[in-house]
Amino acid sequence: MNLQSFGAAQTVTGSMHLLTLGGRQLLVDCGLFQGGDDLEARNREAFSFEPAGLDAVLLTHAHLDHVGRLPLLVKRGFRGAVYCTAPTAALAETVLLDSARLQVEGYRHDLRRARRQGVPDEQVPPPLYEEEDVHRALALLRPVLTFGETTVVAGVRVTPQRAGHILGSAYLVLDTPDGRLIMSGDLGNRESGLQLDFTPPPPADAIVLESTYANRTHRAWPDTLAEFSAALRASMRQGGKILIPSFAIERTQTILHTLKELMDSGEVPRLPVFLDSPMAARATHEYFEFGDELVPPVRDALQAGEDPFRPGTLHVVNTSAESQRINRYDGPAIILAGNGMMTGGRIQHHLKHHLWKPGTSLIIVSYQSPSSLGGRIVGGADTVRILGEEVAVRAQVHTIGGFSAHADQDDLLAFLEAAGQPHVWLVHGENEVMAEFLPVLAARGLKGDIVPDRQVVDLTGTGFPNGTPPGFHIETRDRAAQTAGGE
Numbered sequence: 001m002n003l004q005s006f007g008a009a010q011t012v013t014g015s016m017h018l019l020t021l022g023g024r025q026l027l028v029d030c031g032l033f034q035g036g037d038d039l040e041a042r043n044r045e046a047f048s049f050e051p052a053g054l055d056a057v058l059l060t061h062a063h064l065d066h067v068g069r070l071p072l073l074v075k076r077g078f079r080g081a082v083y084c085t086a087p088t089a090a091l092a093e094t095v096l097l098d099s100a101r102l103q104v105e106g107y108r109h110d111l112r113r114a115r116r117q118g119v120p121d122e123q124v125p126p127p128l129y130e131e132e133d134v135h136r137a138l139a140l141l142r143p144v145l146t147f148g149e150t151t152v153v154a155g156v157r158v159t160p161q162r163a164g165h166i167l168g169s170a171y172l173v174l175d176t177p178d179g180r181l182i183m184s185g186d187l188g189n190r191e192s193g194l195q196l197d198f199t200p201p202p203p204a205d206a207i208v209l210e211s212t213y214a215n216r217t218h219r220a221w222p223d224t225l226a227e228f229s230a231a232l233r234a235s236m237r238q239g240g241k242i243l244i245p246s247f248a249i250e251r252t253q254t255i256l257h258t259l260k261e262l263m264d265s266g267e268v269p270r271l272p273v274f275l276d277s278p279m280a281a282r283a284t285h286e287y288f289e290f291g292d293e294l295v296p297p298v299r300d301a302l303q304a305g306e307d308p309f310r311p312g313t314l315h316v317v318n319t320s321a322e323s324q325r326i327n328r329y330d331g332p333a334i335i336l337a338g339n340g341m342m343t344g345g346r347i348q349h350h351l352k353h354h355l356w357k358p359g360t361s362l363i364i365v366s367y368q369s370p371s372s373l374g375g376r377i378v379g380g381a382d383t384v385r386i387l388g389e390e391v392a393v394r395a396q397v398h399t400i401g402g403f404s405a406h407a408d409q410d411d412l413l414a415f416l417e418a419a420g421q422p423h424v425w426l427v428h429g430e431n432e433v434m435a436e437f438l439p440v441l442a443a444r445g446l447k448g449d450i451v452p453d454r455q456v457v458d459l460t461g462t463g464f465p466n467g468t469p470p471g472f473h474i475e476t477r478d479r480a481a482q483t484a485g486g487e
């Protein structure tokens with residue numbers, strides 16, 4: 001059994017893992033690289049495998065860095081089935097349509113600039129994909145994966161389990177002739193606000209494990225809430241705008257829910273809240289649709305017909321003209337806008353208008369890749385380039401780490417403990433973080449390795465100390481029936 005990672009190997013975005021099992025090729029996730037030009041240039045590279053030769057694709061969850069290259073895979077020849085949970089399919093539609101829109105807008109912007117500079121149109125890279133490519137990809141989605149139930153995908157028994165990371169997120173238990181492999185996808189923070197905890201995994205021989213926060217421990221949830229409300233109150237005293245860059249899925253709903261709770265309890269004064277992210281507003285509909293998946297207080301509120309994601313002062317901003325008008329709104333307000341790492345989206349024009357003002361507060365509630373705009377601000381840059389202009393960083397910057405939707409070290413170790421003595425293959429982490437985690441694994445008697453970028457790893461050779469699980473068998477079904485819409 002071979003693993004070859006074409007993304008999220010020694011970095012945290014672009015998740016794409018090719019598994020070769022008994023002659024079958026399964027791709028787990030097909031994500032976009034995000035966070036800086038060097039990484040994003042990799043999105044344009046040719047796939048190192050033949051898309052049409054894949055037997056199937058499995059998606060762990062709908063974040064862009066796990067699904068964002070799916071339309072490109074289809075554009076380049078993949079015609080098979082893409083398996084995921086129902087919430088993942090619903091969210092993937094929102095995520096991918098938004099991604100195509102950004103691709104096309106980016107292309108038009110680059111084209112106008114190139115023309116002004118006398119550069120021929122052909123030298124401007126075209127969009128990676130457009131809306132019609134997204135619709136072709138969406139047509140291949142098979143939202144049949146259900147937590148705890150086994151589905152045979154291209155002859156391999158796949159059992160998704162709750163990952164507790166975002167709505168619909170799963171880790172995948174694959175039973176193969178060589179043993180049991182777990183692909184973790186992204187695992188949740190067991191203290192995060194909306195998702196139920198991940199299901200403890202069964203004993204496994206090998207785990208391909210995300211390690212975003214493998215070297216740290218998140219603050220306890222009550223401390224995070226206290227820290228957030230203190231940052232809000234301090235920001236309100238500054239009197240300026242309070243900018244909260246936020247990912248559209250999960251983080252925005254968590255922040256909206258938290259703001260509602262803090263304002264309803266009187267913990268923080270009521271201020272206008274602008275949700276300036278049409279994508280987040282759309283994604284929030286799916287939280288209503290799949291409300292049974294959420295923690296009991298939120299689920300119960302939804303069942304009672306309440307809206308747990310709506311602080312009383314919420315204004316949902318739709319058009320970009322409305323978005324521009326917020327900048328003329330005088331007085332303090334909270335502006336929640338995407339994207340989370342500030343590498344694009346409406347947050348950029350709010351940053352351009354307010355980051356240089358000492359009265360502004362920037363409250364960071366999401367992971368910032370070191371090379372992203374957000375990463376540079378957190379790193380202490382005096383000025384940053386935003387929308388073609390140098391902007392001074394004079395705002396008060398607050399970083400609240402505890403909202404993370406990712407497992408911390410304690411969560412990862414708890415997950416591994418349930419899995420017995422698996423060989424641990426680390427992905428989805430920065431190198432320094434993974435290097436710090438290896439000795440922690442060793443101290444617990446676990447073998448661990450960092451998955452190298454793009455190289456073939458023989459998981460069987462080193463990774464299956466427990467042997468083949470009893471009762472394992474490979475299904476021999478007609479491959480054609482399983483791809484091309486056969487199921």
Ligand SMILES: [Zn+2]
Binds near residue numbers: 061063165186
């Ligand atoms: Zn994720």
